[in-house]
Amino acid sequence: MILDINNALENQLYHAVIAFYAPRENWPASTSFDDIAEITQQLPLKKLQRWERVIQMALRRALIVRNEAHFISWLDVMHYDGYVRERALRALQRGAPSRFFFAQMLRRLNDWAEPVRKAARESLLNVASLTPSDWVIDSLIEAILRFPSWGRADDVDKQALVTISELPEIQLALKQQIITGSSGPMPRLLMQLCCSAAWEAHLPVIAIDAIQPAVRAIAYRFMLEGYASWYRGQAYWQLTDKKSGARTLIGQTQKRQLTQSYPTWELIFQAAQDRSGIVRRVSAEFLIKNLSDDVNQARLLAEQFASDKAQAVRFRGDFALRKLNELTNAAD
Template sequence: MAIRKLNDWVPEVRAAARDKLLELAKATDPEYVVEALCIALFNWGSWGRIEDADKDVLLKIISDEKIAEALIQRIMFSASGPMTSLFSQLGRTPILDGHVEKFASLAVQPSLRAKAYRSLFENRVTWLEGRKWVWTDIRYCEKKLVPIVSERKLSVETPILDLLQESAKDRSSIVRRVSAEILIRELDTLDGIGKELADIFASDSSDAVSERGRFALKKLVESGRADAS
């Protein structure tokens, strides 16, 4: 209830909730705090009245060691729910940085593993900050909602080749598709290993993955490196 009051329509109520949240969180079982945080992190992009100061309070709560650990475990091992979105929102803080590789290899949800791998490949975490209206045709008063995406650089780096080899073996085609996309981007730096991975992707059972593998092989042929490797 206290967290939801951060979106109350009365400014004084929001301020009172902001002042008391840290105290309430410290006096509450971390599991209950995590339950409330999951709801807040997933929904605050649609909370029109929440302010940056309110978000800062929630991020301070998340930074508590016990709460952070409980939240990471919840996101990593939950079989259902918006865990990929929660992972992205948690990327606002550095508490994820030492765990992203674990998310990539151990997370239960395939979309979450894919998001973690992409974050490692790009060395950044992105999240949806909210949405804003943009005019598409002011003459006819037509407009649409567009997403506002923010990002933060990760403080850890993993060799691209290691990530490609691991993600290429993932049991989910969602993850392998991300791996194949990155392979295409990094072909010029991979030499013979690029050809091996392209062959693997080209024979994948998923059409989305095999299509990218064949495209990678085509690029290698066009550059004259397929036979040489």
């Protein structure tokens, strides 16, 4: 890796790490760890691998010229030696000094060394409880969204993230972000979090109050289907026609049965009144699946959907009316 000399933060971080490991006689003029924590607090969580490599470059240079026994710091969570990373994760049983360091600790769940992943799993809950909740939430969201692309992490590592998300303070803050988030990956975040049964109690509120229509639609779909699904692995292209080279993008998903049950027709009627066509389309879809349960109620909704301003909803409404007519004629 080549250091980007035009990136001020990158240069600042690189030289601060080297100065932190300066010989003892230079300590009065060296960088304190508080200075490094302040720099890392400014770093975006979108380029964690890049910042990790910058720190590893600085560590290699600093420790080559340093003759004293190596002492453990939060920088060692990103050390180039797996043994040092494991030792650091087991030794640093206190709150993270910045959201950057907690995010890097979460990334150790995808470390290439299994002992490092195990150390991260065993230390995360304690460190999370001692770290400011807003830092934990920012880092946790980034990790949960990226988890499907982590090739080395398995279900045990995913459970470590889920356990943190189930902490009462963290869960309420995540719920609020999902509801109030007007943009961003809130729908995908809700899907990933619903691998835990603890989120089932929040689905009715999210279905009504969430700002993003896609979030409301997912909440309704999970409750009406009776199971939650989420991305387990990275999507891949599957060849469907060798002659033309046509491909289909296949998503690796996993699902589980919900432990709670919800009133089907009440949810269908509730979703039918939603201001978004995306949500009304979900209502129309499940109306079609439940036509025979209550023909009179179904006809009222089908007529409403048949005159909907959204084309996809109108199409489903017309289809529901045709099916209802068939049911009526068959009964006669």
